[in-house]
Amino acid sequence: MQDGRSWTSEEIVEERTPRRPRIADVAREAGVSKTAVSFAFNSPDRLAPETASRIRDVAVSLGYRPHPVARMLTQRRTLTIGVLTPQALAVIFSNPFFGAFFEGVALAAEAEGYALHFISPLRGSLARAMDHATVDGVVAVGLSAGHPEVEQIRAAGVPLVMVDSSAMPDQPTVDIDDEGGARAAAQHLIDLGHTELLIVGVEPPFPGTADQLEPDGVMGRRLRGYRAAALAEGIEIVPASFVVAPASIDGGMVAFRRAWSSGLRPTGVLAMSDAIAVGVLRAARDEGLRVPEDISVVGFDDLDLSQFTDPPLTTVHQPIRLKGESAVRLLLSVVERRDPFPQQVRLETRLVIRGSSGPAPRRRQEVARVRR
Template sequence: MEERTPRRPRIADVAREAGVSKTAVSFAFNSPDRLAPETASRILDVADSLGYRPHPVARMLTQRHTHTIGVLTPQALSVIFSNPFFGAFSEGVALAAEQEGYALHFISPLHGSLASAMGRATVDGVVVIGLSADHPEVEQIRAAGVPLAMVDCTALPDQPSVVVEDEGGARSAAEHLLALGHRDFLVVGVEPPLPGAKLDPEGVMGKRLKGYLSALAAHGLELPDHAVVVGPASIEGGIAAMRRAYEDGLRPTAVLAMSDAMAIGVLRAARELGLRVPEDLSVVGFDDIDIAQHTNPPLTTVHQPIRQKGESAVRLLLSVVERRDIRSEQLRLETRLMVRGSTGPAPRRRQEVVRVPS
């Protein structure tokens, strides 16, 4: 006569075993002070002996919140997690979430649909990264009444958001190279997630490009279209982009990369092409990920507070989730050029790159 279904014990089982009501058991776990001390501890003992744990889903249902925040990205997590930028960002998100007692739930397209993934997600709010404001998904989330905080996008005026000075940072990178005498540039950009799509001028990469261009324009320079190559934001992407540029006959003295990972790829490709950095070629990245200071030579790059971005996004989000603060803040963080070893004076010899006189 064995018990055939070792099913999970419920609150009713504990109540029966302890000879009390379900309410009492609930009190024992959630507000023990509403029970006589010995009753509470007896209930807890019984619960323990039965191996009872309150069912988290049932609890969520009645308490109306999940103590979980979501991180929403339009790309598959499997491509995202290998990105050091995302790692650092998640670090910031996790730090704030952990401090506030929230768990982390990553939301990415399931079976191709971000909407259905979002529909399944049991979160109190979401941090949205890598999505432009006009993405239909974002509107849907808002309509569903789920609080959200946007990262790298400020287009929703009544929503909390965190952005960085992308344009200014990019400008300072280009100015740095211009001051070193460089005139022949190659811009290495991150391609949009959807193949074929044009660089969104309001997106992060669009702003960085704008920053580069405005610095060049101030020196009477223009950037020919073919001096902009794009690829995936990875070391391999950077290698491929640099090789392609060389095969196309470009011989820049300086490379402006929109991501550190790609800059590291450029460093690598340059070495293979027999170019010394920074003597023959200067390279500047963007983001200042951790390894940037440990490359050889150390990478000159535009620092942005990646971790803080994640942390602030969560703080902003929680302030509306917990209704501590209704007004939604728009945070704008600074960027800062970190001059290290990968940039130097432009070499003397002239390059054959197209240049437009002012």
């Protein structure tokens, strides 16, 4: 005030970054109460038509939009569903399986007007990430049932649907017939005369996990399916012929190369993911093997790209998009209290026979000879 001028608070405000207009600003400008402004937006029928439209005019002229966070607080709903993954999003998004899965999730969510919020371990902690997540419900994918966060989420009273984890009673879940699909895949190779099988599983995200192989997890179920078919035909699956790899093309290549150079000479490979199968395909070819003449490869998932590989991949089809859709629909049914009873959805799988599987080579030498 040294210049003899007095500053009104309004002027001072103008000097700074223009504050986001609040409901009170609109109310003052329009000469009504905050309530009226709120009504103008949410229940215009409680206002005289001309009042409502006048308020709205003032609102747009001020550039006012109700603050979404404040609105969430009072309405107790966020119109957002959380997608929880035990791995970093960066590795999730690189996986075509999740691409398809999220497609289904997005489809069902958008249809009901919900947005998607991805929750992944922040600085290593899923719990910390959950604390920041403003969601009406959560779809957790690939989270093992024993994971500590599960209980935390349930305790927080947030509706939860688990996808592809071991079965949990009184907990909505969505999964597929992993065992049946795997059995069909193994049966297929066995029917073609294969007896030397290599199984490539999916490496669990946390190497440090105590129970490396939960018998009830996805991998456990698939392994059980493979084994069941083999056992029925008297074929033995030795531990050495079961390896794991990251669920990627590279992972599959590395795994096959390692198995091959360790002396294994399978004529049939059962991969628990298409990405791995594609990697096996490539690695096998690099070894000079012909597919399917020298070696057969069967995948799992039936990704879009699997019909375009060379040769097209024989694989176990699972309805990935539908899985995502089902999970969200199930979730929303409990979020919106339409159906408080936890449901368990199990989707079908089926073997899709394409070009990467064929009759086993007559004699093992035939294969061995090829190797250089």
